[in-house]
Amino acid sequence: MHFMAKKDPTDLSVEEKLKTLYQLQTTLSAIDDKKALRGELPLEVQDLEDEIAGLTIRIEKIQTDIKDFQAAILQKKAEINEAQASVDRYQNQLNEVKNNREYDTLTKEIEYQTLEIELCNKKIREAMIKVEEKKHDMESAEEIIKDRQMALDEKKSELNEIMQETKDEEEKLKAKAKELETKIEPRLLSSFKRIRKNARNGLGIVYVQRDACGGCFNKIPPQRQLDIKMHKKVIVCEYCGRIMIDPELAGVKIENAAEEKPRRKRAIRKKAETETPAED
Numbered sequence: 001m002h003f004m005a006k007k008d009p010t011d012l013s014v015e016e017k018l019k020t021l022y023q024l025q026t027t028l029s030a031i032d033d034k035k036a037l038r039g040e041l042p043l044e045v046q047d048l049e050d051e052i053a054g055l056t057i058r059i060e061k062i063q064t065d066i067k068d069f070q071a072a073i074l075q076k077k078a079e080i081n082e083a084q085a086s087v088d089r090y091q092n093q094l095n096e097v098k099n100n101r102e103y104d105t106l107t108k109e110i111e112y113q114t115l116e117i118e119l120c121n122k123k124i125r126e127a128m129i130k131v132e133e134k135k136h137d138m139e140s141a142e143e144i145i146k147d148r149q150m151a152l153d154e155k156k157s158e159l160n161e162i163m164q165e166t167k168d169e170e171e172k173l174k175a176k177a178k179e180l181e182t183k184i185e186p187r188l189l190s191s192f193k194r195i196r197k198n199a200r201n202g203l204g205i206v207y208v209q210r211d212a213c214g215g216c217f218n219k220i221p222p223q224r225q226l227d228i229k230m231h232k233k234v235i236v237c238e239y240c241g242r243i244m245i246d247p248e249l250a251g252v253k254i255e256n257a258a259e260e261k262p263r264r265k266r267a268i269r270k271k272a273e274t275e276t277p278a279e280d
Contacts (some may be wrong), residue, residue, distance in 0.1 A: 007273050012183070013231075014187075014231050014232060014233055015231040016236060017184065017185070017188060017234065018205070018231060018234065018243070018249055019200060019245075019249055019250075020183050020184055020246045021184060021188070021192055021204075021205050021243065022207070022245055022250045022251075023180055023198075024177060024180040024181065024192070024207050024247070025203065025204060026206045027173050027176050027180060027193075028177055028196070028200065028202065029203070030173050031170060031173045031174060031177065031257045032150065032202050034166040034169065034170045034173070036161055037166060038162050038163070038166075041155055041158060041159045041162070042159065045155050045156055045159060048151055048152040048155065049152065051148055052145055052148050052149060052152065055141050055144055055145045055148070056145070057140050058141050059138055059142065059145075062134050062137055062141070063138070064137045064144065065130075065134050066131055066134045066135065066138075069127045069128075069130050069131045069134070070131065071128050072123070072127050073124050073128065073131075074119075076120040076123050076124045076127070077120075077124065078192055079116070079120050080117050080120045080121065083113040083114075083116045083117045084113075084117060086109070086113045086118075087113045088109050088116060090106045090109050090110045090113070091110065093158060094107075094110075094133075094158045095105055115144050124126075127174050132148050143148070144162070151209065158221075170181065178272050191243075192204045192205065192243065193235070195236075195241055195242055195243065198241070199215065199240070199242065201215075203215050203242060204242060204243060205242060205243040205244070205245055206242050206243075206244060206245070207236075207244070207245050207247045207249075207250040207252055208220060208225060208228060208244060208245075208246055208247060213224065213236060213237040213239065213240060213242065213244060214242075214244075215242040216237060216239050216240035216242070218237065218238075218239040218240070220244070225246075228245065228246050231246075231249060
């Protein structure tokens with residue numbers, strides 16, 4: 001029985017490497033296009049979720065503050081009751097005083113406890129104002145949450161709709177990209193990924209278009225173009241660093257651009273030929 005050994009990525013010819021790399025690029029570009037359909041939606045969803053989470057924490061903090069103020073109010077009310085009981089007790093004792101010293105002492109105590117009651121009432125009023133302010137803040141935050149939640153639901157449903165449409169295709173493309181990656185030697189693959197990451201349009205490998213780099217459109221010298229056509233080594237653009245491949249190997253047809261130029265030259269040559277005898 002004869003088993004075909006799977007080719008080691010390092011054993012591939014430069015031509016095969018470039019061809020596989022270009023197939024990977026087109027697959028990854030297709031995934032990028034699917035992601036582009038989602039546009040800013042994932043970021044907008046994330047921002048809204050973060051804002052809602054922040055507002056929820058704020059509401060929890062406000063609720064804690066309200067509870068603290070309400071507890072302080074209860075405490076001050078208890079202190080008022082205590083002070084009032086003392087005032088009543090001292091008032092009763094005033095009826096039984098035996099000398100001026102006792103009278104003065106009791107009068108001062110009544111005065112002190114009365115001031116305590118006034119102070120507690122003042123603190124209660126202040127705390128009640130704070131509670132009202134906090135309740136108002138909470139209502140505002142709840143209104144904002146309601147508004148943001150509506151926007152979030154809308155964005156999520158929009159995103160889910162797009163995801164449903166593109167999910168299956170994207171999964172297939174991802175599987176294809178993973179399979180292609182196994183056929184490329186790790187060193188070349190990591191170089192390609194690095195170039196792609198730094199490239200504005202996500203292109204790590206491009207084909208030559210009109211004697212120029214398909215990525216940055218800078219002109220490529222004829223000798224370098226010849227080297228690209230030879231497929232003997234991996235050649236990168238000296239301007240943008242992208243890997244370059246000739247259109248034929250990439251499987252791209254550019255007949256129109258190639259045909260137009262010779263036709264014009266032939267027309268000029270014919271014109272020159274017809275004009276020459278007339279001048280003689």
